[in-house]
Amino acid sequence: MNALISLFILSLSTSAFAEGNRHGEPRLYRSDISPVVAWRELEANQSVVLLDVRRPNEYVKSHASRAVSVPYPHLRGFTGKEPDYLAMPEADFMAEVNRRIPDKSTPIMTVCSHGWRSALAANALTKAGYTNVRSIWTGMIGYPLVDREGKVVDVNANGIIDGVTPGPDGKPQQDVGDRDGWTGYNDLPVTAEVDPRNITDKYRDFYDAK
Numbered sequence: 001m002n003a004l005i006s007l008f009i010l011s012l013s014t015s016a017f018a019e020g021n022r023h024g025e026p027r028l029y030r031s032d033i034s035p036v037v038a039w040r041e042l043e044a045n046q047s048v049v050l051l052d053v054r055r056p057n058e059y060v061k062s063h064a065s066r067a068v069s070v071p072y073p074h075l076r077g078f079t080g081k082e083p084d085y086l087a088m089p090e091a092d093f094m095a096e097v098n099r100r101i102p103d104k105s106t107p108i109m110t111v112c113s114h115g116w117r118s119a120l121a122a123n124a125l126t127k128a129g130y131t132n133v134r135s136i137w138t139g140m141i142g143y144p145l146v147d148r149e150g151k152v153v154d155v156n157a158n159g160i161i162d163g164v165t166p167g168p169d170g171k172p173q174q175d176v177g178d179r180d181g182w183t184g185y186n187d188l189p190v191t192a193e194v195d196p197r198n199i200t201d202k203y204r205d206f207y208d209a210k
Helices: 002-016 035-044 056-061 090-100 116-127 201-207
Strands: 031-033 049-052 074-076 108-111 133-136
Touching: 031 035, 035 108, 035 133, 056 201, 074 201, 090 116, 108 116, 116 133
Parallel strands: 031 133, 049 108, 108 133
Antiparallel strands: none
16 A cells, blocks of 8 residues: 555656756756846856847847847747748857856856747756856746736736737737746846947847847
8 A cells, every 4th residue: 555655646746846947948957047036146246147048139139237148049030940040059159158158167047038048058058067057947038927727917917918918900919017037027127238248259240230
């Protein structure tokens, strides 16, 4: 009987929990971190490096003030189906990180839009020997916050439910205030000013068009 109970508990534990990030990628890096805790650490510790791994055109629109732009895993577009799609070679990504952060014990946080690319980048960094890497779970934008039944919530009570409330054109409106990212519900500081020292020099031309 005890063996059956133990087996039942084991089956629950393996089905009810997941080890990894919100996109189901394996987690090789140290851990995930919330935007608020990430921001607090950046404010308190100048040695922490925030790597923004989004595409240059995303970065120039809005980013955390200390974020260093090192795109991964693409420079233009989201899929290979787009005519102008351009992948970010992992060798270029790692070369830029190694140049900027030669000490592999440096605390690094990665961030993207929704948490997927940052997890991929964090795994790549860990495989390359970096030992203190965390990924910002929600990213800069994140996803709509939902209630216990899975319904999207009008978190900021402005009368617009993200992805639900129709706009003048009849299409659902987007309301970043209802999302769980850095710029949404967390309402953390961002800037559109680009410090030339914080962009990937090899792809400098990609930052020109906002």
